Every structure is written in structure tokens, then in C-alpha cells.
Amino acid sequence: MNRPGQTVSMAALVAADPARAVPMLRAEILRNANDAGAYRLLGRAMRTLGRDAEALFAESEAIRASAHDPQLVAIARSLISNDLPGAEAGLRQRLREQPTDVAAIRMMAELAGRIGRYRDAEALLRRALELAPGFTAARANLAIVLYRQNRFADAVSELDAVLAAGGGDAGNLTLRAAALGRTGDYEEARQIYANLTGTFPDHARLWMSYGHILKTLGEQTQSVAAYRRALAIEPGLGEVWWSLANLKTWRFEDDDVTAMEAALSGAAPLSEDDRLHLHFALGKAMDDRDDAARSFAHYAKGNKLRRDQLDYDPAAVTAQVDGMIMTFTSDFVASRLVAGDPSPDPVFILGLPRAGSTLIEQILSSHSQIEGTMELPDIPAIAMREAQAAGGHARDWSQALAAMPAEKLAELGAEYLERTRVQRKTARPLYIDKLPNNWAYLGLIALALPNARIIDARRHPLDCCFSNFRQHFAKGQPFSYDLDHVGRYYADYVRAMTHYDRVLPGRVYRVIHENLLDAPEAEVRRLLAYVGLPFEEACLEFHRNPRAVRTASSEQVRRPINRDGVGQWRPYQGWLAPLLSALGDLPETYARA
Secondary structure, eight states, rough: OOHHHHHHHHHHHHOOOOHHHHHHHHHHHHTTOOOHHHHHHHHHHHHHOOHHHHHHHHHHHHHHHEEEETHHHHHHHHTTTTOOOHHHHHHHHHHHHHHHHHHHHHHHHHHHHHOOOOOOOHHHHHHHHOOOOHHHHHHHHHHHHHHHHTTTTHHHHHHHHHHHHTTOOOHHHHHHHHHHTTTTOOOHHHHHHHHHHHOOOOOOHEEEHHHHHHHTTTOOOHHHHHHHHHHHHHHTTTHHHHHHTTSOOOOOOOOHHHHHHHHHHHHSSHHHHHHHHHHHHHHHHHTTHHHHHHHHHHHHHHHHHHHHHHHHHHHHHOOOOHHHHHHHHHHHHHTTTSSSSOOOOEEEEEEEETHHHHHHHHHHHHHHHHHHHHOOOHHHHHHHHHHHHSSGGGGGGGHHHSSSSHHHHHHHHHHHHTGGGGGOSOOOSSEEEGGGGGGGGHHHHHHHHHTTTTEEEEOOHHHHHHHHHHHEEEEEOOOSSSSHHHHHHHHHHHHHHHHHHSSTTTTTEEEEEEHHHHSHHHHHHHHHHHHHHHOOOGGGGGGGGGOOOOOOTTGGGOOOOOOTTTTTGGGGGGHHHHHHHHHHHHHHHHHHH
């Protein structure tokens, strides 16, 4: 049945007379129990005849039999050895000959995923599931692809189907917990991690993930205990050491410093990621000991390791801002000012990371009319998709927006509202999206959602930029690992915001972090007036708010307003020449720029 001509003739019989084909296919399977092609055709015949249970069995057997197919085994070896061109050539030939081979389709989806073509991978996996609805492994792969596209609710839905089909292995449960954490369903995610750590008590990374969700929920003591348990299992796991440092209010003991230094210098092999995390954690430990020289040395080493892993070009951000300024003229904006979706629900807080956006979010979400969510990925996802659909680079979103009809803006606004609906857990009329990087897409926000509030969180550039340099981000923020790069990024952000102030006067409300620290009540009253809400005393008691907080500032915003973070760059001034050069006069002008 594996010969192409024979397969084609039997396929024609299945299409024309499936009942007649069934006994012939069963006879072929009796002769060769590993004939995947015969099983696939039998499954198709059974589906046509409405015998779905038998079809499901046949489709499952086709997938099992594929493991014995020499051609697929050779392709699998190519994938394992990362010979992607060889694997692609083999898969293309296979699918030309057997276009309904779901095992090969799944392997092609894996190849697409490896090179970041997630939409192609999704299409392939959906085709595999169309052909074999019971292909649980393909559905689990689809959940991974959806998660990597930031479609977390869709990923949870597919994982629910996987679990219902008996695919409740640790990997699928862990992915489900991670996705639930991104949809704001923290308690359910916490329970999954609690169960998994009970089942696999010696799995360090599970304890680390459990620690992350406990930290988000504000349970610092339990979070630290989970991190400590992970380190007892795997002392060189650098991400756990950094997770402790990232509590911000945490201070390492001398024994911790000794253990981290021993991990870096020991004979046990460490991955590059473990090393960079250890350097960031030791940078924090030395800073707490007022040893600026040793602290900066560790931060510099950690940043270099991370920077060398990335392909970041600061000129690309400058070019994106240049393109936006050319596109968003006063006339262009005026012609589209009311074209978007009229909903007033979203409140955007944007700017640089480490600029005080979490503090603003915590203050606003303490108001009875505003719900805090998290840093939502939806605006960049929409912008990049539209840019790529128009044939440009992701940074060309403003040109793509200029080319689309004005009525499309309302569609994009409505899409954003629908995509973020899963994050809304209360009936409060307003909700917050505090992804800092949304400053780069502010024009899209302003036109697609003309009644949304937009808040620019701005902090002194030296405190802000150096805080970024000392922060290892779980993902994104590639500009932060070089002092020159982060300075140029801050300058481009200010340049963009200054232009928006010209063409959208009064649309963006700016909160200067230092002003908020100096006069919190006056600043909070002005901020609420901009949002259109009356003052509530709870906004000044934000540190009592029990809501979950995912960002690096989660522990800091559970304390009253303080000035602990002001001037932290000063002991390091001797090493900051690249940053000072990139910023120019912004340390003096940032608040009025």
C-alpha cells in the first residue's frame, strides 16, 4: 500500500465506494500491521461511512505505524540533528506522494515552528487535525504554537481537549498552567503547579515555576520556599537565583553569595543562561553590599552574555520612529481622528520598563471603576501582523496603517477589545493594558481606539535606563543589555512622544515618576481627573490591594510610596559614559520634553 500508484488507486476506491474499500484495506493491514497508508485510508473510509469510533482507531494506528516507516524515521533523524534543509526536502517529497500523511504534516509543522513560522505551523497542525481529529500529539503541538503566538486562551482550549482525551502528561499540564497565568487565572495555575510538584518533587524547574506564580499572587514567603526547594535540587540553576534577586526587596545572605560564586567557578558545567542569570543575581547581591565595582562587573558580564545571544540593532527603532513621524502628520491624524472603535474601556500605561508603570497600574486598579490586568501583547501583535500583511517589516506598521481604508481602524479597535476580553475578570467598566512597549504603537492605539486613555509613565532617564541595565527580562526588551542601546531607545521614545504631543495635543497624559513620589495625592487626583473618575482614598492605599502582579515591580508596589529607587545610578556614574552620551541633555529636559 506504500507504493504511490497503488495508494492512488485505493484512494480513488475509498472516495467512490468506501464500503467496498474497507474489507480490502483490512486485508492489507493483516498482511502488514505497520502499513500507515492503509490505516489512513481506512480511517477516511470509516469517516465517510459515519463510523467515527472506528475511524479514530484507524487514524491512531496510522500514526503509530508511521514510527516504523523508514522514510519518516530518516526525516526524524534529520530533525533531531537539526538538519532542517534535509528534513524539509524529505518532508516535501513525502507529502507530494502522500499528502494526507498526518505524521508527516505534523513534522512539517515542527519544522515551521523551529524557524519561527508559527502561523504556517498552525495551519499545518489544523490540517492534520482535520484529517485525524483524534491526533492528540498534534493538538498538543497546536497548543504550543498558539501559546507562542500569545493566544493564550486558545492554547488553554486546545489543552483542555488534549486532557479530555487522556493527554494529561506533565508537559501538557505545565503548559496549561503557564497559559492560565497569562490569562489571569492564577489560582487555577497555582493548583496545577502544586499538584505537579507533589507528583514530581525532585523537578527543580517545576518548583521554580511554582515560585513564580506564588510571587505573582503576593505570597512571598511561600514563593521563596519554592525557589529554595528548586536550588536544593539544582544549585546551579541560575534562573532561580535571579528570581530571588528579582523580588527586589530580597537580600541575599553571605552563604547565598558563596553558593552563587561556587556555581560560577565550579567544575560542574553551566549553560550560558545559567551563567548570565548568576551574574545578574550577584550584581544585585553586591549592590546590596554597597560594592559598586563588583556589582557593575557582574552586571556587565551578564549583559554581555545576553546581548551576544540577541540580534538587536538600535538603528531599527530609530528608523521606526522616523517612519512614524513622516506618516503621522497633523492632517493624516485629523482625517482619521474618529474612525476607530468608540469604546472608552481601555486605559493604556506605556513608556519604558522600570519607569513606574506598575505603580501607576496599582494605584488605578485600586479604584472601584478600574480593573488591572497585565502587560498585554495584543497591540504589537496586531501592528506587526498588519505590517507584514502589507509586505513590510514589522516596524513598518505606520505605513501599513496609512495605506488601509479609515474604516479598517474600527475593525482593529474592535479586534483588540475582543482579544483582551479574556483578561477581564470583573464588571468594572475600565481596564488597564500596561505593556510599556506600546509607546512604539501609540498612533495605532490613538486612531483605532479614539476614546481610550493613554498614560505616559516617565522616569528620570539615568535611573530608568540603569534600572533596565540591571534587569534581566524573561523575554523581550533586547535594547536593555547595552548602555548605549538603552540610552538611544529612551531618546527615541521621548522623540516619538514629543511628536505625538504635537499632532495629538492633550491626548496623552504624562506622569513624571519623581513628581508622583514627591506629591502622591495631588498627582493621583490629577491622574484620576484625566481618566474621568472621582478621587478614591483607596488609590493612596494601593499597597493594600491584594491583586496579582506579574511584573518585576510586584513586591515594590506592595509597599507604600518611597524614594528607594531614586538616584540608584549615582554610585555607578563612573561606568555610565556610553549611557550619558546617548542621552544627551535628557537628564535635564526629560520632564518637559
